[in-house]
Amino acid sequence: MTSLLVIIVLVLLAVALWQLTKIFDLTQVGSSSDDSQVASDNDNNIQGYIMFGFLAFIYIFTIYGLLKWGNLALHTPASEHGILVDSLMNITWVLIFTVQVITQGLLYWFSFKNRGHKDRKALFFADSNKLEAIWSIIPSVVLACLILYGLYAWNNIMFVDKDEDVVEIELYAQQFKWTARYAGNDNVLGKANVRLIEGINTLGVDMSDPNSQDDIVVTELHIPKGKKVHFKMRSQDVLHSAYMPHFRAQMNCVPGMVTEFAFVPTYTTAEYRELPFMIEKVANINKLRAEKSVELVAKGGTALDPYTFDYLLLCNKICGASHYNMQMKVVVDTPEDYKKWLSEKTTLAQDIKAAAAAEKPAEGVEGAAVDTAAKVKDTVKAVIDTVKAAVAKVAMK
């Protein structure tokens, strides 16, 4: 509603401005010639000054933005290669800001300086090979450096050394959740295909593959600090993208193929929470959440929980209606904690066995009774729902 009001106000404002220009036009009636809509010297002067003002606006807005929003950007990378990425990023930023300040400055300064006047004559300056050579060669050299640095980093990040000691983890994407599969003691993931999905084996792991026997399936991702983690990604339905911004890591999950990404985490979750910038950020977020909570409670809602930082895995490729809520918590443990956490997990093979055992008695008479009871319950629930809907309809009328 407020926005509607805002829009109405804006429309009225526009109308008012238009009326103003009308008045402005009327004051010039006497001089109304055919070129009255062509910029006059007076226009050139005014617009020239506004050009200069706009340059100031760009500079001030940039500085304001950097001060006010600069700390929103991702900070300390939590992975080894992240440092390389961020240093390349910083170099690029220096370059970008330098070029931006100079070119925008020249553009608007020339606009201001050379604002038209009827006594002026422009300089006939059609070309200069020297100048053009300068601004072809300088960008070429600078870009060559950037490209070389970029390619060096890219090759370091993307090509995983096969002989290296790595932790193999499969990230499995589906609408709209993540699952992780650990390779177990043999550190080799068993084969898998969506055609093998059955019951509790929701990842379609091939249980006839010996490598699958010790695989562990979990819904919270734990990774050890200081060890290279090699993710293999799969998707069962549509494209997803496994995005872990704090680790500067992202890779699409593509149905029908396995994609990969590897990195070494360098801060445990506990350590990352204690970084000064993170303490400040979380405090700020909690302040905002507290303010929001007051608002919500006043409206009769429930207050928001205070926030503690956790690494996240987000889906970053549009994947359907609930794309905006496809996430998984990522925990970086010390290697000891990680080992302990993993040893407490049951393997998929055990899970399947347990599920089968649980199902067996259900096949007997007892199971049938349970089934019937459940069915009756469902029916009653459906009836209640229908009545509720009908009542609601009547009430609406």
Place this chain on the structure above:
Amino acid sequence: MSAEAHGHDHGHDHEHEHHHKDTFITKYIFSIDHKMIAKQYLITGIVMGVIGIAMSLLFRMQLAWPEESFKIFNVLLGDKFAPDGVMANDIYLALVTIHGTIMVFFVLTAGLSGTFSNLLIPLQIGARDMASGFMNMISYWLFFISAVVMLSSLFVEAGPASAGWTIYPPLSALPQAIPGSGAGMTLWLVSMAIFIASSLMGSLNYIVTVINLRTKGMSMTRLPLTIWTFFVTAIIGVISFPVLLSAALLLIFDRSFGTSFFLSDIYIAGEVLHYQGGSPVLFEHLFWFLGHPEVYIVILPAMGLVSEIMATNSRKPIFGYRAMIMSVLAIAFLSTIVWGHHMFISGMNPFLGSVFTFTTLLIAIPSAVKAFNWITTLWKGNLQFNPAMLFSIGMVSTFITGGLTGIILGDSTLDINVHDTYFVIAHFHLVMGISALYGMFAGIYHWFPKMYGRMLNKNLGYIHFWVTAVCAYGVFFPMHFIGLAGLPRRYYTNTNFPLFDDLQNVNVLITTFALVGGAFQLVFLYNFFSSIFYGKKAVQNPWKSTTLEWTTPVEHIHGNWPGEIPHVYRWPYDYSNPNHDVDFVPQNVPMKEGEEVLHH
């Protein structure tokens, strides 16, 4: 050709109307006159632009005030998609998708290129009409039909296509995956197929016309830069649009006939589908083989318009005419070998990522040449700040601001972490969205007198530009920061991530700027439509320009020139030529005896 028959006309419009029995239908609807077709493209483009921008305002409101109730949502989206005025997440994705599609294809490709290529190619090269007026007419009407089909998809039961404007399968292929991939996506694909046919006919026409119908003396190196960019744009279009058509057709096959070009190993809604052996990555390759050149199809004509307008209003030759042509050619060539930079993290071989990083960053070189040449054109000029000139300067400004962040996105290493975040949105909206829109506005303000014989109100133009300029930066500058914070695009709301709670204020600011900027486009619309009927009558050459279109009579006639077509004796940028007293020498003025050519 019908145009020849009108050669005897003398520009007296009344006489003209008596001579030719133009019915309402042949003059205004199924016209084969390029000037009328240009206007048809423009009006259709403006209507689509209004719809596309309005959509963006709706989803910007959702982003700033997530899941809040707005009456206007309910009014515009209906009970199904906005019950109680709260936008549903299905329709959010649909709005995002259709906004992108409309703006990229219907406004900035057809609306921009279609309008100005049609208007200016025959007029500036000295031709009576396009090589094939009839094909030109078909081209427009196919475009019109495709627009109607696209808009009709908004009204299908399950909602319009909502897999993003890039329509990556499997999401776009499976109605089980998202409701919009049912009838909505079918209409989307049909609309695009028709659109591509339209675009190809237009492009072929432009190419043939530029090659064959130039007037005497109009060598390729005397063509205005507008024509060069339209010509090169048409060539890129002819090379790349068919690839998108093939991708669309294969996708239709996968959707309807059970083939597996793009699909494999899919388990959805509790069952395994039969698809086997296809790859979504293949679709991405095909899509971006058009998709990337497409951004140059959008921006090159804007660059051409801006070059022309800047030279005219600086009263100076464009600096480095030949370098400008070379850079257009270089950009066009490079644009066809960089598509992979949209796919660094798609799962393709990282080695390809290296190659595409290299080719992508090369584009910065011709782009830098263009930017510096524009800036140098302003140096020691005598700048006439007509609204068209303001938009041209604005275009250079946003092109630089948006283009520079391309150095980050084009670098595979840096792309990993900003890919598909709001950083990308900020980048491409500035470098191709806003820049191309500015180019289009500049073109409209500059050639409105040529199209309608009347002038746009300059003061409304000034207001329009300055508010738009401030709002464009107000929207897209802060957006870089929320992208750098790691906020993914195409999220219906960010409230599920407390991590992003501190970005909410920025989102409110962005939306506020967007609403103000959007509202002020009404100033333009008012100016445009009222000036068609009530604007000040234009003189023949209001901007004192050198190019041939300003030698035609103000009132439109078939065949453009009464009597003979003018001959061309000089290049298009003889502004403030020291050999002459006036500060512009039109192309059809013969060289004085002993006059030297002062440029390369």
